[in-house]
Structure formats: C-alpha cells, structure tokens
Amino acid sequence: MKFSFEFLKEFVDINISARELADKLTLAGLEVVNIEETSQAVSLETEVTTNRYDWLSLAGLAYETAALLDKKVRLKPARIRLPKSVYSGVSVTDRKDCPLYLGALIEGVKIQDSPGWLKKCLLGCGINPVSNAVDITNYCMLKWGQPLHAFDYNKISFGKIFVRRAEHGEKIITLDGRERKLAKEVLVIADSQKPIALAGIMGGKETEISSDTRNIFLEAAIFNPLVVRRGARIAGLSTDSSYRFERYVYPLYTFEAFRQACEMFGILCHGKVASWVKSGIISVPKSKTISFSPRQVVRHLGLNVPAGRIKKILRSLGGKVKSSAGRIVFTPPAFRRDLQAKEDVFEEIARIYGYGKIPVNLPLLSRKSSSPEFRFDNLLRRKLNACGFQEIITYSLVQQTEAKDFSLKEPVFLANALRREEGVLRTSLCLGMVKALNYNLSHKQEGLKFFELGRIFFSQNNRHREVQSLCLGTTSSQALDILRMKAAIHTLLEKTGIEPEFKKIEKPGFVSCAGIICQGQSLGFLAALNSLLKDKYGFSQEVFLCEMEVEKICTLAGPAKYRPVSLLPQVFRDISFALSRQQEFSAIEEMINKTAAGLCRNWQAIDFYSGKKLPAGFLGMTLRLSYQHPSRTLTSEEVDSVHEKVRRALMALPGVILR
Amino acid sequence: MLNKLKEISEQARQAINSVQTIQQIRDLQTRFLGRKSFLANASQSIASLAPEQRPLAGKTLNSVKKEIFSLLEEKQKSLQKQEQGIDISLPGFPVEIAGSHPLTNVINEICRVFEDLGFEVQQGSEIETEKYNFQALNIPLDHPSRDAFDTFYLQLPADRTQGRYLLRSHTSPSQIRIMEKRKPPLAVVVPGKVYRPDNVDASHSFMFHQIEGFAVDREINFSHLKGVLVEFGRRVFSADTRLRFRPHFFPFTEPSAEVDISCLLCSGKGCPVCKHSGWLEILGCGMIHPNVLRAVKINPAKFQGFAFGMGVERIAMLKYGISDIRLFFSNHKKFLRQFYEV
Incomplete structure (x- = not known):
C-alpha cells in the first residue's frame, strides 16, 4: 500500500523524517519498499503481510506509528448527525454473504473536481483523482480501510438494492468497461432488474457517477472475505476494494467511514443525506484475553524483557494490560484480530522492543547422521565427475507429446498447467538431457558428457510413484562411441561395487539398446537415439543415453573388494578379425574364456575399423589378449600354443573372418 | 704395461669424444672403469711387475683412471647443457574437469x-x-x-x-x-x-x-x-x-x-x-x-x-x-x- 507521509501526520504527531519512520516501520514488520519524494509530498510504499489488514488504513498506520514513537492517535471522526428517515429499498438475501450493509441516499449533489488538498492526498497515496464523489469514497477507504461505493441513484431501477448471488448467465459491464459473465459464486449488488456492481470488487458502468449525477446512493458494507476472494478470482480482478475485503474490515470503521463520507458529500458536493439504512448489525468480536508470565517470554525469545517494559509495549499497542500473580493479562485492541495466542503477543513484544536486541546464541544440538539417499547422490556425483560427466539440472515439467518419446510410463498430468509445454511431470530424465545436449550443440559446445540426478514421476496401478533417477548423455559423430559410454557406466558401477552385465534389448525410440543388469535386476538401460528421434530433436550427431534407478544402485552397492595383484609377467598377443553383424561379440567372449583355459586373464579391444576392404556387414577389430599364469611365469611356447588354439577356435566361429 | 695404459687412455679419449647420449656415457663408464674393465684389474698386474717399475705404473694407472673419470664427467655435463627443453611459455593443452551443477x-x-x-x-x-x-x-x-x-x-x-x-x-x-x-x-x-x-x-x-x-x-x-x-x-x-x-x-x-x-x-x-x-x-x-x-x-x-x-x-x-x-x-x-x- 502506498500512503502519503503528510496524510499520516494528520492523525499522529511524527517528529522524525519520513526516511527514519520508514526504517522504524520496516524493523517493526511493515516493510517500506519504496520512498517517493516529490516537491509536493513524500509517499511511502509498504508491503503489508496478510495478517495485518489494519495496516491497509491510515487509522491502523497511525496506531502502529504511535506505538513506535510513543505518541497519541487522533482520528478526527466525522461529527455529522444522520437524519431519522430510513431508506427502505435495501434487502440482503444471505446474512452470511453480507453481515452489514449501510446505505444512504444523498440528494442534490454537484459533481465537479475535488479541491486541491484532496487531490494531493489521493495522489500521495497512489490513487488518481476522478471527481469529488469518487474521491470522497477513496479518501474514506484510505483513512478507515473500509471500501465504499457511490452509485448514480437515478440509474438504479426503482431505487431497489438487492445483495444477492448472481444468476447463472447474468452479465454486467464493470467500471473498467469489460462485460463479465457471472456465476453463482459471485455476490452482486443488483437493482430490481440486473446486477449493478460486483459486491466488494467493482462497480457497474451503468450506475457510474457522471457530471450529470444529482443523487447518489452511497454504500458501506461488509462482505464475506471468502465470497469476495472467490468472486475476484473468478472475475480475474483484484482491486483496492477486494484486496481489503479479503483481508477483513473492522466493523466500527465501516460505520466511521460511512459517516465521514456522508459528511464530506455535504461539504464538497453540497449534497444532503435524505435517508439512510443499516441492514445487519455492527458487531465487533470480543478480544481474547491472553495470559502469560514474563518467564515464558524469555523461554520463547531467549531475551529478557523486564515486566514493566512488556506492559508498556502492550499498552502502546492500544490494548488493556493487567498483572495478576506474576502473570501478565493482555486484552488486545478489538481491531487486532491477529493476536490470538501468547506466541502472537511474544512477537509484538519482540518487534516493538526490537528483533535486533535478541541475543545470538548457538544451540547444543546432538546430530544424527544425514539420510543415506542424500549421501549416496553426492557419492554418485563425485564418481560421475571423475568419469568426466558434468551435472545438469533440467525442468521436471515437460510436454506430454515429447515425454512419450522417451518413456512408455503413464505420466502424471498437472491440473492447472501454465502452458502445454509444461503439462506433465517427466517420466524420464532423457528428454531434458536430449534438450540440454541439443542446446549446447547449437551453441557450438563440444565434448558433451552430462548427467542429471533427479526425480521422475509416473502412475502405476492407480497410484503415483516418485523415483530418483540417474541419466547420462553424450554425443559423438561415431556410432561406435557408445562403447565409451558403456565403459564409463561399467566403471561407474564397478566403483560402487556392482558388476553389471549389458544385455541386448529392444526399446522404442532407440537403437543399440542394452539393459543394464546386476544380480538378475534391471538397473536401467543404455542406448542410442534412433534416426527418427535424432531428426525430430534436431541432431546430426549420435546421441547416447543411459538412465538408471538410483535406489537400485544404492541397494546393490557395496565396499571395494581386494584381490591380490599378481606381479608375474603378462604376455600380450593381438588378434585381428572381422565380425559379421549377425554374430554377437558375446560368442567370442565365451570362446576365449573356454579356450584359453584360465590363462587369458583379460583382453581389450584396441581397434575397430570398417571400410571397403571388409565385406559388407562386417566390422573389423583387433583384440589384445593378456596371458598370465596364476602362479608362475609362462614360457613363450606355452603362450604361443594357447594363442594358436584361440585363433583356431575363432576361425571356426560362424561370421568371423580372421585376418 | 705403461703402453697398454696409454693405449687405453687414448681409446677412452676418442670414445668419449664421439659420445652423443647419456646412455653411451653409462656404457663407456662400464667399459673403462667397470668391475670387469682392464683398469679395474690392472692393480693385480702391477703387483707382478718388477719392484722398481711398480711406482711409475701405479701412478700412471691412477692418473689414467682419474683422467677418464673426469672426461666422462665433463662430457656428461656438456651433454646436459645441450639438452633442450620445451618453451614452457607455450600455451598448455586444456584439461576439462567435470563438476556438479x-x-x-x-x-x-x-x-x-x-x-x-x-x-x-x-x-x-x-x-x-x-x-x-x-x-x-x-x-x-x-x-x-x-x-x-x-x-x-x-x-x-x-x-x-x-x-x-x-x-x-x-x-x-x-x-x-x-x-x-x-x-x-x-x-x-x-x-x-x-x-x-x-x-x-x-x-x-x-x-x-x-x-x-x-x-x-x-x-x-x-x-x-x-x-x-x-x-x-x-x-x-x-x-x-x-x-x-x-x-x-x-x-x-x-x-x-x-x-x-x-x-x-x-x-x-x-x-x-x-x-x-x-x-x-x-x-x-x-x-x-x-x-x-x-x-x-x-x-x-x-x-x-x-x-x-x-x-x-x-x-x-x-x-x-x-x-x-x-x-x-x-x-x-x-x-x-x-x-x-x-
């Protein structure tokens, strides 16, 4: 809320500058976010927390300022005496929607510009002056926090006012010139024919005050905060009026604002209150008495405020304070609805005394260990970094049509998505990975090796599931480079104590697919994007993706196992051959294990090649076999003999051409 | 004996002159001064000489050993001086370290x-x-x-x-x-x-x-x-x-x-x-x-x-x-x- 410093000074003596006051208010919980100084006036803009409706009025601000500066408040209420004659045209359908409705018929008004002081006052509070009648209602709203509305009485059909819910399909053109279709949830002010205002939100165009207006119907009412809130939401409107009604208005000020407006219509518009009506009762809920001991204040705040000081602070807030048997009994002022429990009072004491005076102490905490999941995630991060993978974080909300490219899981839909692009929760991390890779390629970034750790979500058997997932992604111009990724995954898992197997599987959207298996459990998959998806997502390069369930890795993970390192000499022998695509490499693996009789301790593919020299459908490769005896040095004759056996066995395999 | 020593001294001088690598120096060290070299075993041959010849032969043996030793040392130093390093002001090859977000x-x-x-x-x-x-x-x-x-x-x-x-x-x-x-x-x-x-x-x-x-x-x-x-x-x-x-x-x-x-x-x-x-x-x-x-x-x-x-x-x-x-x-x-x- 924006208010003028001069306006506030009318109601409380302020002997400090606007800037000093702004600091005091900020440190008391009413944050002043901006100070605007012109030659005319100084305006302060505040951010009012939802519990302090009273700070939305100059009256409430005056009480707060008075408490901070130890001054008295003088609100200067109107002195007008309202006539005896009763206006009989108001009827309220449901008291719950509108507990109080004050209305007055003011006759013979002259609509013109407001006097300079009033214009200046409104401008200082960020409201543009319109005409004397409208300005009066705004002035009274600013002062008392009670929104008012002035109708052109002659345009109200038969002078009847109904406070009722809108009929389905009813329409109104509001003051902003927009036609609005109404629903049952919206409370309206209607005449005998149609709605003439959205109650507590905005008036109607038809009954708007104009320069021709002669008679005015003034409304000061209390509308149900929830009803106004829902109505404003449906209409997609938030006005100074609805904002205040949603947060509560103080019934005593409803009447004060009504009286003051009536008085001002007399002075500034030459109007006369012909009759008025009070439908409902002005009732102020009684304040709760709150009792506490000063020791409780210390226990809660860690701050020792002397009892005398506590009482003084509470009195300055306008409440009643008594002491009995070492306890302080506080009755907050009626307008402070937010003070309900002793903790609320402790905050009042602390904020007036100053949060800054609360000491700084460290508590003695006996720590328990952090969650294993949190620690395992970080463990994985370190290992992935060591394997050269950079962490990325992508959005969890994705487009459904894209999500299904990467996972067949049933997605969880948002009920109130902002855009279609973020309509479902991701069912896989692959989509975000693909986009991040693509974004980087389009910015000429190379050597991309990314990973992401995050939740995926899906529906399963009518229940939703949320699973921590790990995704790796790389790109390359060489399809064979997926084997680097495979080795990286192997190393990563090996370094968590898992010996993975890669089993060929089929997966829609992918080629070169392998399931990653350990102890019969599928941890996830490794695959390359197929050409259709590469094209769809704009890649000319190969894209390799791997996604695994973190919980499964975590469960299977274990400490390192030590095996003695053999210092006996190793002998290397290379063997080159071409392998038909019809023949899986695993057959060769099996053959070596069988033929080398435990002497070939490991082997490595040191080269791959394809080209014109090879028959179509064949891949050339060189294996380097390492021979080592478990307990003694091998002679070169022994190595030659076993290597020859391997060569022969290899030759005998279908789909293998030895070179 | 003395002739033999002179001859060895001359051989060593020539060999050391044409040395190109540290490895060659190590080889020459073994050849001329190693356990199986002539010089290492020459003290025994001196013992079999006539007593009046012994002092001169001993002296000459020592000076030849010293000479070869210092020639090798000198050569090693000069080889090290000639050894060229890389211009370390050249830009380094980039290393990428992956990290967390x-x-x-x-x-x-x-x-x-x-x-x-x-x-x-x-x-x-x-x-x-x-x-x-x-x-x-x-x-x-x-x-x-x-x-x-x-x-x-x-x-x-x-x-x-x-x-x-x-x-x-x-x-x-x-x-x-x-x-x-x-x-x-x-x-x-x-x-x-x-x-x-x-x-x-x-x-x-x-x-x-x-x-x-x-x-x-x-x-x-x-x-x-x-x-x-x-x-x-x-x-x-x-x-x-x-x-x-x-x-x-x-x-x-x-x-x-x-x-x-x-x-x-x-x-x-x-x-x-x-x-x-x-x-x-x-x-x-x-x-x-x-x-x-x-x-x-x-x-x-x-x-x-x-x-x-x-x-x-x-x-x-x-x-x-x-x-x-x-x-x-x-x-x-x-x-x-x-x-x-x-």
Whole structure:
C-alpha cells in the first residue's frame, strides 16, 4: 500500500523524517519498499503481510506509528448527525454473504473536481483523482480501510438494492468497461432488474457517477472475505476494494467511514443525506484475553524483557494490560484480530522492543547422521565427475507429446498447467538431457558428457510413484562411441561395487539398446537415439543415453573388494578379425574364456575399423589378449600354443573372418 | 704395461669424444672403469711387475683412471647443457574437469554448514498433498495467506484424508513429515525442488530449489535461531556479513522474521543491487507455530523450536552475481564449468 507521509501526520504527531519512520516501520514488520519524494509530498510504499489488514488504513498506520514513537492517535471522526428517515429499498438475501450493509441516499449533489488538498492526498497515496464523489469514497477507504461505493441513484431501477448471488448467465459491464459473465459464486449488488456492481470488487458502468449525477446512493458494507476472494478470482480482478475485503474490515470503521463520507458529500458536493439504512448489525468480536508470565517470554525469545517494559509495549499497542500473580493479562485492541495466542503477543513484544536486541546464541544440538539417499547422490556425483560427466539440472515439467518419446510410463498430468509445454511431470530424465545436449550443440559446445540426478514421476496401478533417477548423455559423430559410454557406466558401477552385465534389448525410440543388469535386476538401460528421434530433436550427431534407478544402485552397492595383484609377467598377443553383424561379440567372449583355459586373464579391444576392404556387414577389430599364469611365469611356447588354439577356435566361429 | 695404459687412455679419449647420449656415457663408464674393465684389474698386474717399475705404473694407472673419470664427467655435463627443453611459455593443452551443477554446489555448501552446526540432512517427496503443504502448516484453505503459495495441482484422485495431490510449493511439508515420524530433539535441514505456477522470466521460475531447516527441543528459542543463521551467513557469504531480522508474517511460525544480509556488493553502503537499502533479503524464519506442533502431536507446552526456509537460486545468484535465473536450467556448458565446490 502506498500512503502519503503528510496524510499520516494528520492523525499522529511524527517528529522524525519520513526516511527514519520508514526504517522504524520496516524493523517493526511493515516493510517500506519504496520512498517517493516529490516537491509536493513524500509517499511511502509498504508491503503489508496478510495478517495485518489494519495496516491497509491510515487509522491502523497511525496506531502502529504511535506505538513506535510513543505518541497519541487522533482520528478526527466525522461529527455529522444522520437524519431519522430510513431508506427502505435495501434487502440482503444471505446474512452470511453480507453481515452489514449501510446505505444512504444523498440528494442534490454537484459533481465537479475535488479541491486541491484532496487531490494531493489521493495522489500521495497512489490513487488518481476522478471527481469529488469518487474521491470522497477513496479518501474514506484510505483513512478507515473500509471500501465504499457511490452509485448514480437515478440509474438504479426503482431505487431497489438487492445483495444477492448472481444468476447463472447474468452479465454486467464493470467500471473498467469489460462485460463479465457471472456465476453463482459471485455476490452482486443488483437493482430490481440486473446486477449493478460486483459486491466488494467493482462497480457497474451503468450506475457510474457522471457530471450529470444529482443523487447518489452511497454504500458501506461488509462482505464475506471468502465470497469476495472467490468472486475476484473468478472475475480475474483484484482491486483496492477486494484486496481489503479479503483481508477483513473492522466493523466500527465501516460505520466511521460511512459517516465521514456522508459528511464530506455535504461539504464538497453540497449534497444532503435524505435517508439512510443499516441492514445487519455492527458487531465487533470480543478480544481474547491472553495470559502469560514474563518467564515464558524469555523461554520463547531467549531475551529478557523486564515486566514493566512488556506492559508498556502492550499498552502502546492500544490494548488493556493487567498483572495478576506474576502473570501478565493482555486484552488486545478489538481491531487486532491477529493476536490470538501468547506466541502472537511474544512477537509484538519482540518487534516493538526490537528483533535486533535478541541475543545470538548457538544451540547444543546432538546430530544424527544425514539420510543415506542424500549421501549416496553426492557419492554418485563425485564418481560421475571423475568419469568426466558434468551435472545438469533440467525442468521436471515437460510436454506430454515429447515425454512419450522417451518413456512408455503413464505420466502424471498437472491440473492447472501454465502452458502445454509444461503439462506433465517427466517420466524420464532423457528428454531434458536430449534438450540440454541439443542446446549446447547449437551453441557450438563440444565434448558433451552430462548427467542429471533427479526425480521422475509416473502412475502405476492407480497410484503415483516418485523415483530418483540417474541419466547420462553424450554425443559423438561415431556410432561406435557408445562403447565409451558403456565403459564409463561399467566403471561407474564397478566403483560402487556392482558388476553389471549389458544385455541386448529392444526399446522404442532407440537403437543399440542394452539393459543394464546386476544380480538378475534391471538397473536401467543404455542406448542410442534412433534416426527418427535424432531428426525430430534436431541432431546430426549420435546421441547416447543411459538412465538408471538410483535406489537400485544404492541397494546393490557395496565396499571395494581386494584381490591380490599378481606381479608375474603378462604376455600380450593381438588378434585381428572381422565380425559379421549377425554374430554377437558375446560368442567370442565365451570362446576365449573356454579356450584359453584360465590363462587369458583379460583382453581389450584396441581397434575397430570398417571400410571397403571388409565385406559388407562386417566390422573389423583387433583384440589384445593378456596371458598370465596364476602362479608362475609362462614360457613363450606355452603362450604361443594357447594363442594358436584361440585363433583356431575363432576361425571356426560362424561370421568371423580372421585376418 | 705403461703402453697398454696409454693405449687405453687414448681409446677412452676418442670414445668419449664421439659420445652423443647419456646412455653411451653409462656404457663407456662400464667399459673403462667397470668391475670387469682392464683398469679395474690392472692393480693385480702391477703387483707382478718388477719392484722398481711398480711406482711409475701405479701412478700412471691412477692418473689414467682419474683422467677418464673426469672426461666422462665433463662430457656428461656438456651433454646436459645441450639438452633442450620445451618453451614452457607455450600455451598448455586444456584439461576439462567435470563438476556438479552450481545449485548442487550451493546446496551442499549450505548443508555442510548446517551439518557442522549439528543438523542432519534429510529429503522429502516432491509430490505432496494439501494436508502437508498447507493445513498442517497452519495455512487455511481459502485465505489470502495462500496467495504466496500458488500451487500446481495434479490430476490424481484426491486422498480421502490428505486432500488433493500437488507439487510441493515449499520444502516445509518435509518438516511435518519428519516431526510426525520422529520425536524431539530434532535438528534437520531438507534441500529440494519446489514448484509454483510462475511464468518464467529473469527472476521467476516455475521450478526452483529451497532448503528448509528446523530444530525442536525443550528449550530452543529465538536467540538460537539467530545464532544458527548468523553462523550460516558468515560461512556461506563472508566472515563480515551482518544479518538483520525483520518481523514478518508466516502462518507456520510465530514470531516470524525475514532475514536480510548486508549487501554483498556494497557491504551496506547502498548500491543498485540492494536498491540502495544496504540489505538483501535472504530467507524467512521464525519460531514454529504451536498449531504446527499440535498438528504433529508434539506438545507445545513442553517443546518448542524454530524453522527457516531459503531459496537456493537466490543465494547462488547473489553469491556469484548471476542476474538471470534461467541460466541455471539452460545448462550451457560454459556456464556450468565456471563453478566448483568450495
């Protein structure tokens, strides 16, 4: 809320500058976010927390300022005496929607510009002056926090006012010139024919005050905060009026604002209150008495405020304070609805005394260990970094049509998505990975090796599931480079104590697919994007993706196992051959294990090649076999003999051409 | 004998002259001075000479040995002098080190500070229910205080007791989940993703990260909250960071505060980053509302505690002077590679 410093000074003596006051208010919980100084006036803009409706009025601000500066408040209420004659045209359908409705018929008004002081006052509070009648209602709203509305009485059909819910399909053109279709949830002010205002939100165009207006119907009412809130939401409107009604208005000020407006219509518009009506009762809920001991204040705040000081602070807030048997009994002022429990009072004491005076102490905490999941995630991060993978974080909300490219899981839909692009929760991390890779390629970034750790979500058997997932992604111009990724995954898992197997599987959207298996459990998959998806997502390069369930890795993970390192000499022998695509490499693996009789301790593919020299459908490769005896040095004759056996066995395999 | 020595001396001189490598020097050393060399065994031959010849022969043997030794030494030195290194002012070959995402780094850095202070780190679900996101946190169903927690709801059948399913709009539901399951004393921080239906721009994102923290015990009070956060401010920002506690309103704490740190750029003098106030808002906190404790069946007469919540992106942006929140999620390699763990 924006208010003028001069306006506030009318109601409380302020002997400090606007800037000093702004600091005091900020440190008391009413944050002043901006100070605007012109030659005319100084305006302060505040951010009012939802519990302090009273700070939305100059009256409430005056009480707060008075408490901070130890001054008295003088609100200067109107002195007008309202006539005896009763206006009989108001009827309220449901008291719950509108507990109080004050209305007055003011006759013979002259609509013109407001006097300079009033214009200046409104401008200082960020409201543009319109005409004397409208300005009066705004002035009274600013002062008392009670929104008012002035109708052109002659345009109200038969002078009847109904406070009722809108009929389905009813329409109104509001003051902003927009036609609005109404629903049952919206409370309206209607005449005998149609709605003439959205109650507590905005008036109607038809009954708007104009320069021709002669008679005015003034409304000061209390509308149900929830009803106004829902109505404003449906209409997609938030006005100074609805904002205040949603947060509560103080019934005593409803009447004060009504009286003051009536008085001002007399002075500034030459109007006369012909009759008025009070439908409902002005009732102020009684304040709760709150009792506490000063020791409780210390226990809660860690701050020792002397009892005398506590009482003084509470009195300055306008409440009643008594002491009995070492306890302080506080009755907050009626307008402070937010003070309900002793903790609320402790905050009042602390904020007036100053949060800054609360000491700084460290508590003695006996720590328990952090969650294993949190620690395992970080463990994985370190290992992935060591394997050269950079962490990325992508959005969890994705487009459904894209999500299904990467996972067949049933997605969880948002009920109130902002855009279609973020309509479902991701069912896989692959989509975000693909986009991040693509974004980087389009910015000429190379050597991309990314990973992401995050939740995926899906529906399963009518229940939703949320699973921590790990995704790796790389790109390359060489399809064979997926084997680097495979080795990286192997190393990563090996370094968590898992010996993975890669089993060929089929997966829609992918080629070169392998399931990653350990102890019969599928941890996830490794695959390359197929050409259709590469094209769809704009890649000319190969894209390799791997996604695994973190919980499964975590469960299977274990400490390192030590095996003695053999210092006996190793002998290397290379063997080159071409392998038909019809023949899986695993057959060769099996053959070596069988033929080398435990002497070939490991082997490595040191080269791959394809080209014109090879028959179509064949891949050339060189294996380097390492021979080592478990307990003694091998002679070169022994190595030659076993290597020859391997060569022969290899030759005998279908789909293998030895070179 | 003397002739033989002369001959060897001459051979050595020639051989050493044509030496090119250190390895050749080692070979010559073995050849002329090694255990099996003529010179090594010459002392025995001298013993078999006539006594009057012995002194001269001995002398000559020694001087030849010395000569060869010093020639080898000299040659080795001159070879080393000739050895050319690489011009080390040439640019180095780049090495890339992969790292964590900057937000992960900030989360871990903050969590470590709180772990040192005695907090444990826990995690929670991103899918939550109205009960845990709102009601148990003393946020009434239809109230302006909910405006700050605009929420994505999910198309899932509502739970009979917990209400509609949603994406948590803050990390505070974890506070409820943990307090419901465990008894005080508790001191926990919970980092994680949260979601709010905000349109994306330089300072808004529908997904961001928060860190929730809370401690509950018999005598935890507001001064402890201050102590913990002051320590946090000093360690995460800088040793001379000052904190300012401003009264504020949150439904789930009472008293509540917003905490500002002295501006990292101007250290409080006033600059455009802090809008000339000298302060930067950094987190919200307070003493846990008794209604929240009641909701998890902790007796507020016996136990009390504090809670705080902070936005990770905001802290990262302030720490590193990043002006656009979208950078965190576009994952440009050149952006990501600038950060590292501290």
